[in-house]
Amino acid sequence: MLKRTLTASIITVLALGAATACSGNSGSSVSSGSGSGSTPTVKLMVGGIDKQIYLPYQLAQNLGFYKKYGVKVQLSTEQNGGVGAEEAMASGQVDMAGAWYNHTIEFQAKGKAVEDIVQLSGAPGEREMCAKKSGVKSAADFKGKTLGVTDLGSGTDTLTQFMAAKKGIKSGQFHRLAVGAGSTAVAALQNGKADCVMTTQPTVTAIEKKGVGTSAVDLATTDGAKAALGGAFPGASVLARTDWVNSHKDSVQKVVDALVATMHWINSHSAADIAGKLPSSFVQNQLVTKADYITALNEDKGQFLPDGIMPAGGPKTALATEQLVGNVTSSVDLGKTFTNEFALNANKKEGFTTTTTPAGADG
Numbered sequence: 001m002l003k004r005t006l007t008a009s010i011i012t013v014l015a016l017g018a019a020t021a022c023s024g025n026s027g028s029s030v031s032s033g034s035g036s037g038s039t040p041t042v043k044l045m046v047g048g049i050d051k052q053i054y055l056p057y058q059l060a061q062n063l064g065f066y067k068k069y070g071v072k073v074q075l076s077t078e079q080n081g082g083v084g085a086e087e088a089m090a091s092g093q094v095d096m097a098g099a100w101y102n103h104t105i106e107f108q109a110k111g112k113a114v115e116d117i118v119q120l121s122g123a124p125g126e127r128e129m130c131a132k133k134s135g136v137k138s139a140a141d142f143k144g145k146t147l148g149v150t151d152l153g154s155g156t157d158t159l160t161q162f163m164a165a166k167k168g169i170k171s172g173q174f175h176r177l178a179v180g181a182g183s184t185a186v187a188a189l190q191n192g193k194a195d196c197v198m199t200t201q202p203t204v205t206a207i208e209k210k211g212v213g214t215s216a217v218d219l220a221t222t223d224g225a226k227a228a229l230g231g232a233f234p235g236a237s238v239l240a241r242t243d244w245v246n247s248h249k250d251s252v253q254k255v256v257d258a259l260v261a262t263m264h265w266i267n268s269h270s271a272a273d274i275a276g277k278l279p280s281s282f283v284q285n286q287l288v289t290k291a292d293y294i295t296a297l298n299e300d301k302g303q304f305l306p307d308g309i310m311p312a313g314g315p316k317t318a319l320a321t322e323q324l325v326g327n328v329t330s331s332v333d334l335g336k337t338f339t340n341e342f343a344l345n346a347n348k349k350e351g352f353t354t355t356t357t358p359a360g361a362d363g
Contacts (some may be wrong), residue, residue, distance in 0.1 A: 039070060039071065039072050040070075040071050040072070040248070040250065040251040040254065041071075041072040041073075041074060042071055042072070042073050042074070042095050042096060042251055042255055043073075043074045043076070043093075043094040043095045043096070044057065044073055044074065044075055044076070044094060044095065044096040044097070044098060044238070044255070045075075045076045045077065045078060045085040045088050045089065045093075045094040045096075045097055045098065046058075046075065046076070046077050046078070046085055046097075046098035046099075047077075047078050047084065047085040047086070047097070047098060047099045047100075048077060048078065048181065049075060049076075049077035049098070050077070050279075050281065050282045051125075051181070051200050051201075052125065052200055052201035052202060052293070052296065052297060052300065053121065053124070053125030053126075053200050053201070053235060053236050053303065054098055054236055055274070055278060055282070056120050056236070056259060056262050056263060056266065056304070057075060057098045057259075058075060058278060058279065058282070059262055059265075059266070059274065059277055059278060060073075060258045060259055060261075060262040061073065061075060062277050062278065062279075063261075063262060063265060063277060065257075065258035065259075065261050065262055065265075066254075066255070066258045068258065068261075069254045069255075069257040069258045069261070070254050071251060071254035071255055071258065073255060073258075076094065084099075085097040085098060085099045086099040086103040086107075086114075086239055089114070089239055089240060089241065090107060090112060090114060090241065092241075095240060095244060095248070095251075096117075096238050096239065096240045096255065097238070097239045097240070098236065098237075098238060099236075099237065099239050100124070100155045100234070100235050100236065100237065101116045101119065101234035101235070101237045101239075101310075101314070101315070101318055101337070101338065102155060102158065102234070102318040102321065102322060103155075103239060104116050104239060104337035104338065105315075105318060105319055105322050105328055105332055105334075105337055106322065106327060106328065108332055108333070108336065108337060109322075109327070109328045109329075109330050109332060112241075113241065113242035113243065113336065114239055114240070114241055114242065114337075115239070115240065115241075115242050115245060115336065115337055115338055115339055116234070116237045116238070116239055116310065116337060116338035116339070117237075117238050117239070117240055117245060117252055117255075117256055117338075117339060117342050117343075118237060118238045118255075118256045118259050118260065118308040118342060118343050118346075119234050119237045119305060119308060119309060119310040119311070119314070119338070119343070120235075120236040120237055120238075120259065120263060120304060120305060120308065121222075121234070121235040121236040121237075121303045121304050121305060122222040122225065122232040122233070122234060122235070122303065122305050122311050122314065122356075123219060123220060123221055123222045123224060123225035123232065123233055123235055123302075123303040124155065124156075124159060124219045124220070124225060124233055124235045124303075125200050125201070125219070125220050125235055125236065125300060125303045126156060126159065126198050126199065126200055126219040126220060127198070127199065127200075127204050127215045127216075127217065127218055127219060127220050128160075128163075128196050128197075128198050128215065128216045128217035128219070129189065129196060129197050129198070129199060129203075129204060129207045129208075129213040129214065129215055129216070130195060130196035130213055130214065130215075130216040131189050131192070131194075131195055131196070131212060131213050132213070132214065134195035134196060136195060136196050136216050137216055138167075138216060138217060139163035139164055139166065139167045139169070139217060139228070140167045140169075141216075142160075142163070142164045142167070142169050142173075142174045143169050143173045143174060144173065144174060145174050145175070145195040145196060146174070146175045146176075146177050146193070146194045146195050146196075147160050147174055147175065147176055147177065147194065147195065147196050147197070147198070148176075148177050148178075148179035148185060148188045148189070148193075148194035148196060148197030148198065148199075149176055149177070149178060149179065149197075149198055150178070150179070150180055150181050150185075150198070150199070151178045151180070152176060152178050156198040156199075157176060158321055158322065158325055158327060159198065159219065159229075159233075159321065160176060160198055161176075161324075161325040162229070162320075162321040162324055162325050163217065163228060163229070165324045165325060166229075166230075166324070171325070177193065177194050179193070179194055179197050181199055181200065181203055182203055182206075182287060183286065183287065185197045185199045185203050185207075186203065186206055186207055186210065186212065186287070189207060189212045189213045190210065190212045196213070196216065197213070198219075200220070201220070201293070201296040201297065201299075201300055202283075202285075202287055202288040202292060202293050202296055203287065204220075204296060205287075205288050205292045205293070205295065205296040206287040206288055206292075209288075209292065219233070220299070220300040220302075220303055221300060221302035221303055222302055222303060223302065225303075225317075229317055229321065230317060230320070231313045231314065231316065231317035231320075232311045232313055232314045232317060233314065233317050233318060233321070234310060234311070234314040234315065234317075234318055234338075235303065238255065238256070238259065240252065242336070245339075252342055253342050253345060253346070256308065256342035256343055256345075256346050257345075257346045257349065257350075259308060260307060260308040260343055260346035260347060260350075260352070261346070261350065263304060263305060263306055263307060263308050264306060264307065264350075264352050266301075266304050266306075267304070267306035270298075271294045271295075271297035271298040271301060272294050274297060275290060275293055275294050275297065305356055306354075306355055306356070307343065307347055307352060307354040307355060307356050308343035308346065308347070309340050309343045309344065309347075309354060309356040309358050310338045310340050310343075310356075310358065310359045311356050311357060311358075311359060312357040312358060312359045312360065313359065313363070314359055314363070315334045315337060315338060315359055315363030316334070316362075316363040319332055319334060319363065334359075334361070334362060334363035335360075335361035335362065335363075338359065340358045340359070344358070
């Protein structure tokens with residue numbers, strides 16, 4: 001999972017109620033369905049809630065969509081050095097995780113049943129930012145370089161190894177360095193500790209503004225992901241344990257209803273409109289101005305899927321990355337790693353037009 005240190009301002013936002021920290025056993029906090037007559041509460045931890053790639057979770061809260069669709073969502077965010085969102089979900093600390101789809105494949109390989117209930121993006125939302133003196137123009141130039149990832153074992157680590165492997169470069173032929181995100185990723189390039197770092201907006205814009213690096217590989221848009229990885233790569237999603245999903249279908253549907261409505265809202269509004277609905281600390285901080293944030297979102301807005309549906313071919317691309325880097329060596333039933341049932345129901349309920357071709361049971 002992608003990790004970063006929270007700024008004090010973000011912690012303040014969470015403490016004030018825009019997102020509520022998780023604690024205790026999640027099972028006692030969630031109504032199992034509408035029969036109780038009460039509003040169900042769901043705990044959702046995000047892998048860096050202020051990252052642009054993960055903006056839909058907080059945006060849904062600020063737009064009032066969780067409330068509109070009858071669910072109380074307690075948002076929290078993973079912290080640098082702490083438990084990852086997907087691990088917190090798998091262990092029952094929270095009910096859902098805002099994380100990358102590929103974790104469901106990794107969990108299945110470990111004998112754990114976790115599924116993706118709504119897909120928010122068709123790309124990782126990342127860019128390989130490289131110092132000019134590095135000489136790196138594409139993954140073909142990775143040999144002998146030090147490549148920054150958010151954390152060893154994270155999604156950026158897997159993608160870095162995958163891009164190298166596709167060019168015939170083995171993991172032992174370059175060095176991977178955990179650099180986090182935000183200011184620590186910028187410093188790694190600026191101080192020469194890394195030749196390149198894989199990171200997201202708004203860190204990408206900060207690197208460009210400081211003149212310490214440029215984009216060598218685009219994984220921030222669906223088209224860019226297809227070119228670099230061979231197909232759409234399902235990034236931001238909502239993951240939950242399959243047993244929890246089966247016993248809380250009403251709650252799951254309400255969360256998906258809210259997020260599908262959010263994705264259509266994103267698709268029909270400008271980057272400036274979106275930034276205006278997010279906490280000020282997300283869009284303006286020590287790294288970027290609000291204008292920078294809006295420019296970056298305009299550039300990378302194409303990562304977001306308009307209807308919450310897992311795209312055809314996406315699961316296969318994710319599985320290929322896991323297999324090529326050796327994270328998964330056993331057989332995987334892709335049909336058990338995701339479901340489009342809730343997203344299709346949500347779109348039908350509101351009469352939304354869907355444009356994403358749904359993945360079949362084989363991915």
